[in-house]
Amino acid sequence: MTALDHIELSLEQSLDHCIKCNICTAACPVGAVTDLFPGPKYVGPQAQRFRKPGQPSPDESVDYCSGCRVCNEVCPTGVKIMELNTRAKARIVEQRGLPLRGWLLGYQYLFGKLACGPQAAIANFFANNRLVRSLTEQVIGIARHAPLPRFSRFSFRSWFGRRTTGDRQKRQVVYFHGCATNYYEPRIGQAAVEVLEHNGFEVIIPEQGCCGLPLLSNGAFSHAKRHHEYNVARLAPYVERGIPIVGTSTSCTLTLKEEAPELLAMHDRATRMVAENTYDIFEFLRLLHEQGELKTDFQPIEAVLPYHAPCQQRAHRIGRPALDILELVPGLKLNESSAACCGLAGSYGYKAEKYQVAMDVGADLFSWVQQSGSDTAVCDSEICRWQIAHGAGVTMRHPIELLRDAYGQPADRRA
Amino acid sequence: MRDTYVIGAGLAGLMGALALAEAGRRPLVLAKGQGTPLWAAGTIDLWPEAPRRAIAALAETNPEHPYARIGIDAIVAAVERFQALAQAGHYPYVGSIDTTVLLPTALGALRPATLLPATMAAGDMRLGGELLIAGFRELRDFFPPLAARNLQQQGIAARGIYLDVPPIGRRLDFTTRSFAQLFDDAAFRHQIGVQLRAQRGSATRIGLPAVLGLRDPLAVVADLQDQSGVPIFEIPTLPPSVPGMRLFRLFERAIVAAGGRLQIGSEVLQGAGRDGQFQAILNGAAPRPQRHRVERLLLASGGVAGGGIRTDHTGAVWEVALGLPISAPSSRGSWFAARALDAAGHPIYRAGVATDAQLRPLDAAGKIVYRNVVVGGSALAGADTLRERARSGVSLASGWAAGQLLAQE
Secondary structure, eight states: OOHHHHHHHHHHHHHTTOOOOOHHHHHOTTTTTOTTSOOHHIIIIIHHTTOOTTSOOSOSGGGGOOOOOHHHHHOTTOOOHHHHHHHHHHHHHHHHOOOHHHHHHHTTHHHHHHHSSTTHHHHHHHHTOHHHHHHHHHHTOBOTTSOOOOOOSSOHHHHHHHOOOOOOOSEEEEEEOHHHHHHTOHHHHHHHHHHHHHTTEEEEOOOOOOOSHHHHHTTOHHHHHHHHHHHHHHHHHHHHTTOOEEESOHHHHHIIIIIHHHHTTOOSHHHHHHHHTEEEHHHHHHHHHHTTOSOOOOOOOOEEEEEEOOHHHHTTOSOOHHHHHHTTSTTEEEEEOOOSOOSOTTTGGGBGGGHHHHHHHHHHHHHHHHHTTOSEEEESOHHHHHHHHHHHOOEEEOHHHHHHHHTTOOOOOOO | OOOEEEEOOSHHHHHHHHHHHHTTOOOEEEESSSOGGGGSOSOBOSOSSOHHHHHHHHHHHOTTSHHHHHHHHHHHHHHHHHHHHHHHTTOOEEOOTTOOEEEEOTTSOEEEESBEEGGGGGGOGGGOSOEEEEEETTSTTOOHHHHHHHHHHTTOOEEEEEEOOOGGGOOSSOOHHHHHHHHTSHHHHHHHHHHHHHHOTTOSEEEEESOSOSSOHHHHHHHHHHHHSSOEEEEOOSSSOHHHHHHHHHHHHHHHHTTOEEEETOOEEEEEEETTEEEEEEEOOSSSOEEEEOSEEEEOOOSTTTTSEEEOTTSOEEETTTOOOOBOOSSGGGSSOSSTTOTTOOGGGGOBBOBOTTOOBBOTTSOBSOTTEEEOGGGBSSOOHHHHTOHHHHHHHHHHHHHHHHHTO
16 A cells, blocks of 8 residues: 555545535535535535546535635544645646646745845735736736735845854754745744854754645645755755744644645655654644743733634644743733634635625624724734735734843844 | 643533633643533533433433443532533523423424524424424525424424525525524524515414524524514524534633633544553544553543444444443343333443542442543443433533542642
């Protein structure tokens, strides 16, 4: 039995656990706003019965699954619905090839490579130019109003490379920054480094590529596999030496932990070691705190802020570590949203025909954030931050930025 | 950090978590998925007839029954707290522990309920008169003509009709939730009200599937009553249950407001304890389990149906999350009575965790397994709640009692 047979088998078995109770259908945030998506039960465990090798896909509507995993979260019998859907999408790509738009969204980090740096102002001008966006929508199908992040004038890696601080410490940790921190939001990586160093860690930033999640969610499994193999090769040597990996992007860390190994059926030792030693940064800090090793020399932050736990964070099934840590900061109170999803879900909301679906999914979250009266909201995932900023018109911060502020460390945002 | 845990997000777990949160224990609720409230009708069924008297009698006739263990005072307290919660959440429940009313089901059978959402109150069969049962062809598994015929056979005047989905509500497909969302829209329900008025004939009240809104069902019922001119009531549907969704939201808001938290999608895989003290649990997470240090814990993970207890073909019966000892028939051959509809029920349905009066788990020798663990809901031994028609009542009362007891631990 090959590894791929193995994952197929485990998914087939998981589908036998479906008792057709439709709790997933009732929880699905996409199904709540459009009937172009008939719901997780139909395209997942139900349609799966008709997906046989060598036969055409029984339905196209699985393309409207945003991959938010709320169905997995609520399923009372443990069916891996989202995995079934993602594999079904990959089958369609296998049969028909990867469309240009899927390629562009899957390889969006290449634009970061090109546009991040002193030339960012020009790139941002074109990326946000109405004519360019309108043409891109008509020709390629990327929604003109979807929130594109702004390229940074400097990359996180360039900032880190120029630093002189960061003494050699007894304890080391690898930081997986992800593409968004590197090209768009270096400030989040800066905050992470400062928080880790304040807690006595030497931060190591090895060579690393895109985690491959945008490719996975667009069904481009073979491309995603190359990316994951690249990352595993670069990260495994550190794990072998007992050095853990932390990340601030809850989607990148989920991909390293579970999505890539499970969906791509990568079960070799190195992949498993990397998965088992990867942590969301607040999950890591919470473990430190449980061992009494987290510094708690916090300065008060008098603020009440709305917080949204991204669906990709919830898929870690680790609770709300950011809330657990930030509630230690005197004066700071985070109120958690009860929204299922912000709508954007990776590259879903960037697709022209799905833009409005994504905005409708997020509508309740946006109005909840606005009703809080706060001009700032908090969220762990970059994509969700851009979508909430776009939908609710507020400033978005990563919880690690709040923690860095609580430690009173200088916010060094200069290049 | 948290140190108080509830396993299970059914009625027992939610009531227990509410008790713990209100006592300042900041419980974390861990559950495999969104649970049994969405599978249930949304009524609280304490006992099919005169619950208070029947429960008092259990102390003599069946002292191992969870009701007998917790006692009538705790049951009354649970009912009162629940009704206050529902009232505060603008989703009031009517009824009392002294009476039970009969409500029509989607099949036209009559089902006893003790506490019922105000949106179902006009379904009380004691009210008499002529019933109109109305539904939609687009809503699967709800057939008004069938329900009406079955009611007629029981001597109840009833008529069943289908309503048209107005153009503003047209969808490719419908679920209970999509209908509930449509009823949240005043324009949609106005058009339904107009149809009801035109079709009501001599009916003195109208039953509709329990999909009358998620946001403010009382307002939906009030609007439909205004337009149709007669009382309106909801009839529970097949899952997913809209009344269950409302209940879950009601509890979630109250538990979070009181300092608790819910972590759904996190199955508890195992736990560990020693010397009578439970210490840690692990829930499934990506890619390694999440570990929690436990000071006190409420097990409300359900029975065989809810997934808290499993059985296999060898006759093994086990409690999944913590591995607590189970009180069950000794072999598969003694699971069932000889006749399928035996009046005394089947022994396997009474299987569960045996407890002392403080709801702490006991082993076969009657010794307390863990002093800091309590058990509530369908995981408890000694009740055949399906046959007793007391499933939600036992969950509500034992969940609350267990939470109260644990809060003092």
